[in-house]
Amino acid sequence: MMKLVAYHFRANNNLRALELAREELASAKDEMNNIIEEAKRQRRVPTQEAKEWLDEVNTVVEEVEAISEGFRQRPQCMCLSKYKVSQVAERKLNEMKSLLARRAEFEVIEFQASHNVPRAVTGPTNFEMVMNFVKDGMQGVLGLWGVGGVGKTHLLKQVHSSLACDPSFDVVIFVTCSKECSEERIQNEIVERFRLPRSSNLQSQAKIINNFLKEKSFAFLIDDIWGRLDLDLVGLPSCIGMDNPSQWKRKIILTTRSEEVCGDMEVGSKIKVECLKGEKALFLFEEKVGDETMQAHPLIPILAEEMVKELGGLPLALIVTGRAMRDKKDPREWYYAIKLLKKWHLNDIESSGTNESILRLLKFSYENLNNSYLKECFLYCALWPEDREIKKRELIYCWIGLGLIDELDMKDALSIGYNYISKLEVANLLEPTESHDEVKLHDVIREMLLWIAYEEGKNKYKWFVQAGVRLKAIPQNTEIWSTGEIISLMNNEIDAFSPPTDNHSKPSVLMLQRNLLKSEPELGNFKGIKYLDLSWCNLSNFPMGICELTNLQFLNLSGNKFTSLPMGMILLKKLQFLLLRGTAITKIPKGLLSQLKELRVLDLYNFWKRFHTVEYLPSLLNELECLSKFSSLGINIYQEDQLQKLNYLTQVPIASLKIFMLSAPGSFSLLSNFHGPNNVQENLNELFFHKCSFESIEMERNSENPNWHFENLETMLLSEMMYLKQILWKGVTPKDMLPRLRSLSIDYCKSLHSISWIVYLPCLEDLSIIRCKTIEQLVSADEVISGEIAESVPPFPSLKLPFKKQSMPPKLRSVVAEVEWWRGVQWEDESLKSSFQPFFKRP
16 A cells, blocks of 8 residues: 555656656657768668667657656546556656667667778777677686777776676676776775775785685776786686686776786787777767757868867867867867867877877867866866876865965855866866766876976976875985975875975975874975865874964865864964864964964864864854954854854854754754854855754744755754754745755664655755664655645655666665665565665675
């Protein structure tokens, strides 16, 4: 009966989703028909896969139209009719999603290779060859090699996606190596991924990994190898020479730029991933340029063919250059671009073998960014480690701190930063990741940026970037410290900072974050530093040398262990940004902050789930109120009077707020507690409730305040709220109250029974529910907000729930849960459990 009620409740939503999917599918069909019509004019024909896909689309579109018409003409108030229609609609929705997903898996037009030139082994052909290797019954190692940017990583990721649900493998592992990779780093990735016991030395760790894998079938995919790695030393069981090769299925696939590395790794077979040839290269390029530009002038298709020849068929170059030409609708712009490419003689990349040729080619897309600030912001992306995710917030704060985003209001500055990231993603210069909060930089694009920063290799020390390369000590070359302006040594294993320098050291930017310093860094001679990042460096004491850096404008000390700030910081008269997020700061000298007249941002927000009684309130708030340029505060409060004090500040916008140990029995009204001239709700971006005693949180509208909704709140955490029973909605909907809430985390709220209201949060993308044993059902059909709200807002619009086996989320990374919970889940379709199994891992 419960299932029937749920289907009845979902009927309208399913039909709305069905209509939207039908429109999207019809649009994809029209687009394909346009491509086919254009191809016919060029005497080319559609592929068989395209023909079959169109037939299936036509059938399902007709069926959907019949379902919609039948629903409109149904007898009213018939629950069973709604139930049946909802079931059918859900099945058809899955069919359409499957068709949309399949659209990307085949070519639309047959590519006609010349009789005299062998067809290039690229794209799907390479994929088929790799999958043939994977599916044969033998053990073995396969190497994929080719120039940077040719598509090796993309191919390996395609293989990984195909193997994720392959029942013939017990374990599928994907590891990215990069230049400074080691056996130890690969071990760490495996240990972290499968939560294996950690060991202090390489050999014993290898034994643990070997014991884990020795009675399993596995596929091990290693991307971007630069030299020989001893996989026996990592702990991988042998893939060759087994006594009984049919017992376990074991495959290793690696990618590298060098054919020699394939030999060093003793691969059994190898495939050269080549640049695209002829019409395949042209098709990819035109797809990135877009139909609107391609049809803007009769000369542009002809010029596009010429440009593709000059790009040498390198997929990365075709993609980023095609995007760069997307808005160029005047043939004169195309002539100029082709002239530049001809000047660089780039049309035979594979035979030239020179990395500089590729970098010059990619520089074209950099130069075509139409905003000088955007170009400079993009350049600084290269300061982060190769092949590693970059947190958007950290990147934007870097841009702001360097003065690349010239906007005094922090809320607006952050918006500009996110807009820049979006533009770089659209230009295919930054890559999205599984996490909404992170981006990634292609390793060849990063090389290009560093090459530009080094003035095309002429000034190798102007920037000195050795990020994430496992350095144990800082470089002792005095030229680096006397001539380098920008230095990034982040994400290393440096335990002491004592550079060989004098009073003439030149760096203005020093990035040392995420090193484990065991002693106070020696900073006194770096008088010219304006930007210093020492976050997450394990510092137990405040580095007093900082007080001598009188030109300092940006200081990030987040994630360290010291508990107080020194009065000596009063000398930092130019300081604008002081980031102390996630620290245990409890003492700030009175009178210090009021003397930092240029201060714009202070972040003391502590996201740790531990309690620290602070001694700097309320004097801190009074001092900040005196600063005319101040625009953003992250703060932790634990008393009612402190909360009320926030409301009456007029010059201190609150961006991040942690409310902990607040004793307020009964109900806590969110809006009533945020009133007064400050309008906390206007600026608040993060809100964290921790160990408070109230039983309910009330969400209500204040008719006297037009700014009653939390328009910028993106992250909310509820942690160890032992007495919290419910979130009450009074005359307001989640959509109106929290229109931009993107991340919600609920941890150890043992009295909370229902959170059905989350279904209507329009932007929710990240939902975490931990240690909440009283929440047995995520969404209950009889508790969800009903009436007009249910009719106007689709459930989980950003999370895309629910889903079936045919419509698994393509970017699903993991399902994190306790083993007991996983075993006890009741599945509507048991085949769905087997599809999720490869993604399951313990917390």
